[in-house]
Amino acid sequence: MTTSRGGRLSGIDGVCAVITGAANGIGAAHADAFASAGASVACLDIDKAGARRVADGIARRRVQSIAIHADVTSFQSMREAAATARETLGPCRHLIANAGIIGPLGPTADTDENARRRTLDVDVTGVTSPVKAFVTQVCDESGTIMIASLVSGLRGWSGSIAYHASKHAVIGPMRSWANDFATHGVRVNAVYPGRVDTAMIDIQAEANGLSHSESESLRAKDQLVERFLAPQEVADAVIWVSSDPAAMVNAVALPVDGGLIEPTMPS
Numbered sequence: 428m429t430t431s432r433g434g435r436l437s438g439i440d441g442v443c444a445v446i447t448g449a450a451n452g453i454g455a456a457h458a459d460a461f462a463s464a465g466a467s468v469a470c471l472d473i474d475k476a477g478a479r480r481v482a483d484g485i486a487r488r489r490v491q492s493i494a495i496h497a498d499v500t501s502f503q504s505m506r507e508a509a510a511t512a513r514e515t516l517g518p519c520r521h522l523i524a525n526a527g528i529i530g531p532l533g534p535t536a537d538t539d540e541n542a543r544r545r546t547l548d549v550d551v552t553g554v555t556s557p558v559k560a561f562v563t564q565v566c567d568e569s570g571t572i573m574i575a576s577l578v579s580g581l582r583g584w585s586g587s588i589a590y591h592a593s594k595h596a597v598i599g600p601m602r603s604w605a606n607d608f609a610t611h612g613v614r615v616n617a618v619y620p621g622r623v624d625t626a627m628i629d630i631q632a633e634a635n636g637l638s639h640s641e642s643e644s645l646r647a648k649d650q651l652v653e654r655f656l657a658p659q660e661v662a663d664a665v666i667w668v669s670s671d672p673a674a675m676v677n678a679v680a681l682p683v684d685g686g687l688i689e690p691t692m693p694s
C-alpha cells in the first residue's frame with residue numbers, strides 16, 4: 428500500500444472519481460490525490476474557472492480529468508453532471524461529496540435568514556443531490572461514497588449555527604446509505620476534519636479581526652497537533668478510506684483533526 432502521493436492504490440488506480448467542490452481547498456487536494464493514485468477525475472464546482480484550472484493541472488500529468496460546471500444544490504445540475512462524467516470518464520466508482528460553505532458567522536439572533544437557508548441548502552441538499560445522482564453508477568461499480576463534514580458536526584462549536592447544523596445533519600444519511608447500499612458492495616463514510624488551511628479559515632479569521640497566524644495559534648491550541656491541517660492531510664485520509672485496503676471501514680464518522688481534545692483541567 429502506498430500513500431496518495433506515493434503511487435498507485437488498489438481500488439483507485441484506473442477508475443473514475445467524482446469530487447464536488449473540486450475547484451479549491453480540500454476538494455482540489457482530493458482531485459490531486461485521486462489523480463496521483465491513478466484515478467481519472469471529474470471536478471465539479473460552481474467555480475467554473477477554478478474547476479478548469481484543477482482539471483487542466485491534472486491533465487498536464489497525463490491523467491484524464493474533466494471540469495464540470497455544476498451546482499450541488501440542484502438535482503438537475505447533478506444529474507447532467509453524472510451523465511457527462513460517465514460519458515467522458517466511465518462510471519463513477521468514488522464519489523466525494525465535498526462542496527460546502529461556511530455561511531453566516533456570529534450569534535444566532537443576528538443571522539441573516541436567506542444566508543442561513545442557503546447554508547443548509549448547500550451543506551445538506553448539496554450532499555443528498557450528488558449522492559442521488561451518482562448512486563446508480565457507484566452501486567454498479569461496488570464503489571465508495573465519502574461525505575465531507577467537520578469535527579464540529581460531532582461536538583458543537585459556538586456561532587455559525589447553520590453550518591454546524593448541516594455538519595451534524597449528514598451523519599444520519601451517511602449511516603442510512605451505508606445500510607441501503609451495502610448489498611451492492613458500496614461503502615459510505617464521512618470525514619470530520621478539524622481546521623484546515625483553506626479560504627474558509629481566512630473568512631473566519633477576518634470575521635474575528637485576526638491574522639492567519641493569530642487565528643492558527645488561538646484556534647489550534649485545543650489540538651494535540653497544534654496547527655491547522657493542510658488540505659492534503661484530509662485527502663490522504665480520504666483516499667485510504669476509499670481504497671481497497673480499507674474494505675472493512677464502513678459507516679464511519681472519521682475525525683481528521685490533529686487530536687482535538689476537551690479542555691484539560693489541572694491535575
Ligand SMILES: NC(=O)c1ccc[n+]([C@@H]2O[C@H](COP(=O)([O-])OP(=O)(O)OC[C@H]3O[C@@H](n4cnc5c(N)ncnc54)[C@H](O)[C@@H]3O)[C@@H](O)[C@H]2O)c1
Pocket residue numbers: 447448449450451452453454471472473474477497498499500525526527528529549553575576577578619620621622623624625626627628
Ligand atoms: N476549511 C476547513 O477548516 C474545513 C474543516 C472541516 C471541513 N470542511 C469542509 O470541507 C469542505 C471543503 O471546504 P474548503 O475549506 O475546501 O472550502 P473552500 O471554500 O476552499 O472550497 C469549497 C468549494 O466548494 C465550492 N462550492 C460552494 N458551493 C457550491 C455549490 N453550490 N455547488 C458546487 N460547488 C460549490 C466552492 O466553489 C469551492 O470551490 C466543505 O464541505 C467544508 O465544510 C472545511
